[in-house]
Amino acid sequence: MEYMLEVVIVPVSDVDRSSAFYTERLGFRLDVDYWPSPVFRVVQLTPSGSACSVQIGVGLTDAEPGSARGLYLVVPDLEATRAELARRGVDVGQIRHKAPVETWQGGFEPGADPEHRDYASFAEFNDPDGNVWTLQERGFPPS
Numbered sequence: 001m002e003y004m005l006e007v008v009i010v011p012v013s014d015v016d017r018s019s020a021f022y023t024e025r026l027g028f029r030l031d032v033d034y035w036p037s038p039v040f041r042v043v044q045l046t047p048s049g050s051a052c053s054v055q056i057g058v059g060l061t062d063a064e065p066g067s068a069r070g071l072y073l074v075v076p077d078l079e080a081t082r083a084e085l086a087r088r089g090v091d092v093g094q095i096r097h098k099a100p101v102e103t104w105q106g107g108f109e110p111g112a113d114p115e116h117r118d119y120a121s122f123a124e125f126n127d128p129d130g131n132v133w134t135l136q137e138r139g140f141p142p143s
Contacts, residue, residue: 003050005051005052005135006051006052006053006057007053007054008052008055008071009054009055009056009060009063010054010056010068010071010127011060011061011064011066011067011068011131012056012065012129012131013066013067013127013129014128014129015041015043015058017128018095018127018129019045019056019120021128022045022054022056025088026138027047028045028046028048028054029046029048030043030044030045030047031045031053033045039058039059039070040055040058040059041058041059042055042057042121043055043056053111054141056076056118061113063082065129065130066127066130066131067131068131068132070134071131071132071133072134072135072136073133073134073135073136074135074136075137075138076137076138076139076140076141077120077137078095078121078122078123078135078137079095081135082123082135085125090111090125090136091125091126092123092124092125093123093124093125094110095110095112095121095122096109096110096123097109097111097112097113097114097121097122098113098120100136101113101115101117112137113137115129116137116140118137118139119136120137121137122134123135
């Protein structure tokens with residue numbers, strides 16, 4: 001079997017406000033804004049470099065706006081991404097890393113993993129409704 005995750009629905013209360021956040025602040029590409037009636041609207045947005053898109057809209061889900069958790073954006077340089085998002089007005093939390101990485105049992109220490117190991121460093125931010133996104137570092141460019 002082969003699976004490809006292509007779309008994740010994120011529940012929001014104000015589609016226009018959220019669309020602006022995802023495109024202007026996060027830099028997602030607007031793929032679709034289909035609004036055939038007042039009770040149905042689909043806005044599809046895709047993060048740069050991603051094969052999976054996000055859909056927001058009206059009539060897509062009965063989930064409570066702001067209830068999405070566990071949404072990960074994987075980036076090669078967490079510190080640079082955090083700085084760019086902050087420059088764009090996104091309130092990104094402090095970077096933290098797994099500690100100790102080798103025998104990790106859920107603990108964290110401040111800052112990026114000193115060795116920039118894949119899947120070891122994280123930072124979080126919320127969209128305007130409080131949906132929680134996690135930035136995770138993988139593929140840090142060697143110096």
